[in-house]
Amino acid sequence: MSIPKLPLAVDHIPDAKRHVYEQEPILSGRGLGIMFGRVVGLDGVDIDLYPGEVLAVIGDNGAGKSTLIKCLTGAYLPTSGEIYMEGRKVDFKRPQDAREAGIETVYQQLAVIPALDISSNLYLAREERRPGPLGSVLRMLDKKGMATRAGEAVTRLGIQTIQNMGQAVETLSGGQRQAVAVARAAAFGSKVVVLDEPTAALGVKESGMVLDMIKQLRDNGLGVILISHNMPHVWEAADRIHIQRLGGCAGVITPQSHDMGEGVAIMTGAKKLVAEAPA
Amino acid sequence: MTTSTSDAAAQFAGRQQSPVQRIQHLLHQFPWISPLLILLISFAVFTGLNPRFLTANSIGLLLQQTAIVAALAVGQTLVILTAGIDLSVGAIMVLSMMVMATLAKDGGMPGIIALIVGVALATGAGLLNGLLVTRINLPPFIVTLGTLSIFTAIALLYSGGSSIQESHLPGLINFLGDGFGIGKLRLTWGVILVVLMYAVVGFVLSQTAWGRYVYAVGDDPESARLSGVPSRRVLLQVYTVAGFIYGLAAWALIGRSGAATPNAIPDANLQSITAVVIGGTSLFGGRGRLIGTLIGAVIVQAFAFGLSLAGVNQQWRVLATGILVIVAVAIDQWIRKVKA
DSSP states (O other), X not given: OOOOOOOOSGGGSOGXXXXXXXXXXXXXXXXEEEEETTEEEEEEEXXXXXXXXXXXXXXXXXXXXXXXXXXXXXXXXXXXXXXEETTEEEOOOSHHHHHHTTEEEEOTTOOOOTTSBHHHHHTTTSOOBOSSHHHHTSOOBOHHHHHHHXXXXXXXXXXXXXXXXXXXXXXXXXXXXXXXXXXXXXXXXXXXXXXXXXXXXXXXXXXXXXXXXHHHHHXXXXXXXXXXXXXXXXXXHOSEXXXXXXXXXXXXXXXXXXXXXXXXXXXXXXXXXXXXXXX | OHHXXXXXXXXXXXXXXXXXXXXXXXXXXXXXXXXXXXXXXXXXXXXXXXXXXXXXXXXXXXXHHHHHHHHHHHHHHHHHHTTOOOTXXXXXXXXXXXXXXXXXXXXXXXXXXXXXXXXXHHXXXXXXXXXXXXXXXXXXXXXXXXXXXXHHHHHHHHHTTOOEEXXXXXXXXXXXXXXXXXXXXXXXXXXXXXXXXXXXXXXXXHHSHHHHHHHHHHHOHHHHHHTTOOHHHHHHHHHHHHHHHHHHHHHHHHHHHTEEOTTSSTTHHHHHHHHHHHTTOOTTSSOOOHHHXXXXXXXXXXXXXXXXHTTOOTHHHHHHHHHHHHHHHXXXXXXXXXXO
């Protein structure tokens, strides 16, 4: 069984990317709502994410960007609405459930442990043990194996400046730390990677590196959700842009259909998105 | 483009490494180096002052004197690695010891049962600390300051304030005071037990996932939780395991002192914290090695032993320990600022 797709801005998708939207959405939300006491956090939001696309979520402070993402990744329990993965209804009770379903989240605060080395951070809470009784009885970690695979994961993302997997994360620059967090998500997020403000604390060059990594995740066929305040970054990396406003979805645009000024106008309510005719 | 970037990075890294920074990096990676240096220097100095310091006989005695505080410091290290502190170590040990001895006194209960009850009680006391820290979210300092008084009072009330001599106790309860000789080096089973504790806990900390969780929870509990580490459960387990270790220390203390005394080692909590801090473990959590704690515990006893052999007033040891604690924390603050 599957749910009807949302008719979202597909007309403005370049032909080269059209095949992406002929697939089944990998992650969908329908009528997602949440209340914080008497405050409406989300007001019936619909969203579709396709494998192989970068879907940006933009919106003013308090528009419900992070809330929406937290509902989709199991950090919040929505009070109404449903979540579907590949057409099947799912029920995430905690972040671990979403993670096991193949959704990885890179949080704004990064969630890396400064004192631990890169390999330990990549494998934190999913350590691999040695084969045989050393692993099963003594529960010894396969440190070498994890370091090797961590190195491969980092190399796959084209991060040249990180060489030594035994280096403590606190000795890395902000961009490199971000790279470690993204590499962790990329290594374990088999279907969806969610990034919350991944470039907020970074310089120009480091931001470029992270945006390249995001595009690479997309090209590897993952669905990527990118939350950002940085409009140039959104317009550079996104395939489609979901605009949150006052807890609801004000519309979905593409970098081709609208320019940044129009996007910000819709985001702030200065302009209404004219409903597109379904394709 | 990419090659020039990494070349630039390599140049950058190379240019930054001054000798001082290299030392900082080395200490950052191996925080037990500075305590080990202090240990070696103090051994050299004390042997110079009195050659009897470095004899098998003296070393055996030094290890026996170190054993109890070293045992407590294993539990204290676990707690401090999670950015906590345990002021109730001595109180839990003494309570456990008095219960063990009172139950077994004059054949009242088989030694093995008394031992199990005593260790279980200490484990339960640790669990209580852990529950107060994780469920009610009280700061560990306050929780253990409270339980320090509570357990001390219970131990005194329970024992009526009187000691129990080893002649009234079964062999098993006294067992850790017995020992054997390798040549002139005399070791007690208590010393062997403490060495085993360091081996087992050291292995768990450095080689298992649970060990990594202890460091992660101590360094950044929120990030650890978001990464999927069961932070509260790990914290609860740390306090419980620490309690179990204090129970074993209680057993070793009866053997060591030949009696169960309700006011034994009154400053055990401070001594254990001193050993951990001198051993290079950070009071802010997430950094340190268990081997450092062992070195720290030996340093403090070596000062006491060496100065008394040299015929110097014991207050110099107290003074030197104080200086070492401050220097150790200052070094920790410095190496925490390490940058690539």
